[in-house]
Amino acid sequence: xxxxxxxxFELALRxxxxxxxxxxxxxxAAAVSARLRPAPRGIRRTRPWAWALVALLVVISALMLVxxxxxxxxxxxxxxxxxxxxxxxxxxxxxxxxxxxxxPLAPTALPMTENPSSPALTLAAPLxxxxxxxxxxxxxxxxxxxxxPAYPPDLGQPDAVYLQSLGAPMLLLIWLEPQDASRVRxxxxxxxxxxxxxxxxxxPVLQETTVDGERAVWAEGPYMLQLxxxxxxxxxxxSGHVLxxxxxxxxxxxxxxxxxxxxxxxxxxxxxxxxxxxxxxxLERARPLVQWLGNAGIAVRSVDHxxxxxxxxxxVQAAVIRTELGSADVVFFEDSAxxxxxxxxxxxxxxxxxxxxxxxxPITTMLQPRTIDAAFPLYFQVGNGMFIDTSSAExxxxxxxxxxxxxxASP
Amino acid sequence: xxxxxxxRQAASGDASAWEPVVLTHQEAVFRLAYLLLGDxxxxxxxxxxxxxxxxxxxxxxxxxxxxxxxxxxIAANLANNRRRSAGRYLAxxxxxxxxxxxxxxxxxxxxxxxxxxxxxxxxxxxxxxDQQVIYLRYFLDLSVAETANVxxxxxxxxxxxxxxALERLRLVIGRDFPMxxxxxxx
Numbered sequence: 364x365x366x367x368x369x370x371x372f373e374l375a376l377r378x379x380x381x382x383x384x385x386x387x388x389x390x391x392a393a394a395v396s397a398r399l400r401p402a403p404r405g406i407r408r409t410r411p412w413a414w415a416l417v418a419l420l421v422v423i424s425a426l427m428l429v430x431x432x433x434x435x436x437x438x439x440x441x442x443x444x445x446x447x448x449x450x451x452x453x454x455x456x457x458x459x460x461x462x463x464x465x466x467p468l469a470p471t472a473l474p475m476t477e478n479p480s481s482p483a484l485t486l487a488a489p490l491x492x493x494x495x496x497x498x499x500x501x502x503x504x505x506x507x508x509x510x511x512p513a514y515p516p517d518l519g520q521p522d523a524v525y526l527q528s529l530g531a532p533m534l535l536l537i538w539l540e541p542q543d544a545s546r547v548r549x550x551x552x553x554x555x556x557x558x559x560x561x562x563x564x565x566x567p568v569l570q571e572t573t574v575d576g577e578r579a580v581w582a583e584g585p586y587m588l589q590l591x592x593x594x595x596x597x598x599x600x601x602s603g604h605v606l607x608x609x610x611x612x613x614x615x616x617x618x619x620x621x622x623x624x625x626x627x628x629x630x631x632x633x634x635x636x637x638x639x640x641x642x643x644x645x646l647e648r649a650r651p652l653v654q655w656l657g658n659a660g661i662a663v664r665s666v667d668h669x670x671x672x673x674x675x676x677x678x679v680q681a682a683v684i685r686t687e688l689g690s691a692d693v694v695f696f697e698d699s700a701x702x703x704x705x706x707x708x709x710x711x712x713x714x715x716x717x718x719x720x721x722x723x724x725p726i727t728t729m730l731q732p733r734t735i736d737a738a739f740p741l742y743f744q745v746g747n748g749m750f751i752d753t754s755s756a757e758x759x760x761x762x763x764x765x766x767x768x769x770x771x772a773s774p
Numbered sequence: 775x776x777x778x779x780x781x782r783q784a785a786s787g788d789a790s791a792w793e794p795v796v797l798t799h800q801e802a803v804f805r806l807a808y809l810l811l812g813d814x815x816x817x818x819x820x821x822x823x824x825x826x827x828x829x830x831x832x833x834x835x836x837x838x839x840x841x842x843x844x845x846x847x848i849a850a851n852l853a854n855n856r857r858r859s860a861g862r863y864l865a866x867x868x869x870x871x872x873x874x875x876x877x878x879x880x881x882x883x884x885x886x887x888x889x890x891x892x893x894x895x896x897x898x899x900x901x902x903x904d905q906q907v908i909y910l911r912y913f914l915d916l917s918v919a920e921t922a923n924v925x926x927x928x929x930x931x932x933x934x935x936x937x938x939a940l941e942r943l944r945l946v947i948g949r950d951f952p953m954x955x956x957x958x959x960x
Binding site: 372391725 | 789790792793794796797800801803804805808814817818821822825826827828829830831834847848851852854855889890891893894902903908912913915926937940943944954
């Protein structure tokens, strides 16, 4: 957009924004004054209609997750975020190929392969896939543990990682054929609820199976698939073999040319990054960091609770992570935009054997500054919703790549 | 009585001095929260919480600086905290159901109102950082300097963030809201 186009766009934007219809401003001053008085405690509105709405939406969501025995007109199977339609339903009109792994889409014809039982998957157009990432970066953003297959033994780490977050995250992992990097060996979607919904239209082969004893669905193409998120939709033709299952509230979708029993083996081999280190259930936020350290080649020995969360009013979890390079205290925050503005100022100490640091942050993080008094120099980092301190210079250097922001350690 | 005097009195514990200050800024704070959250009840909660938290921090407020950007920064932080809560998905479902499609052939006055609503719908497709800078600069009509104050960043950074946000907004409008590009000339 050149300068004059920008000016015109800005003018139009400003004019429209000026006409924005806001709800009437409520009597906030009166409510605040009432809450500042000693008693009674402020005005709290009850909104019973909001709870009724939440209950209704929960019921609707639960119904969508339970497959009906038989629909009156249209049969469908729902597993996680994936819905598979069977029966008298017309698939959506074909639209341009979306570049997710799959056979190239011809406008009117199904793709022809030499061996229909082992259809070729090609990464025909990697351009157009948004959210290219790495395992390390994705581990910090998904909010759920990333699982990787340990089977087949020669699979290795994915060749491409995409993380798309429209509402909630969807992770896509792609493995390419070792002998031909233009062809896709396997893809694995890991989809959180609230991100994308997948609808499949009349797969020619559809059967129920199990993964780790839990219900799973197997489908073989060709069939139309639609990925949708609110008003945004992508469609493509699937010609491969797809296994779908859930674990907790995450939906997994494995697409490959493998037969069913091999695909199930792959699915049952999934393990979280950094799976060997036990993490207390209420320190789950530490898992991406543990995975990150593992991927960086730093062995993590243990994860325990840290008292350092008491420094901050808005900390949600605090862990001490012990590694082969030393230990780090990590405090996790809900809002990285505020916690990333925490400031640390080294202070002079009357005792040369003590090291003092003043910690300050936005008032939504901490209402007043705090001081840390340590027997050794500390290295501080903030970033990605974390506040980290460690006495190990080596560990601090290793963590720099993750937080991107190191605060001065000495006066 | 000027605002600085009221703030000094409030900082010393006089709640009655805080009320006129709240009255002066409540509309701007409420509107920013409403833009960020899309729900008037949530916006009211955030606005109340903003003034309560500000009250408790008044002793650390630098009186040489303007109050409104500081309040808006608190409100933006609180609103962003709330957006990331577990209820966000359900709230998005409710908001989505309110986004009714634009009908054709309406009067120009109501078409302008629909343009604003559709514009807001378009802005909400952007990420939180882009939304924030657009709301502050164009919806609340803050200057670049005031916007920089709210965001805690330099004016040059605000300008470059705005430029990128506008480019992304233009793409969203072109792709998903083509009618916004066809405003009748006034």
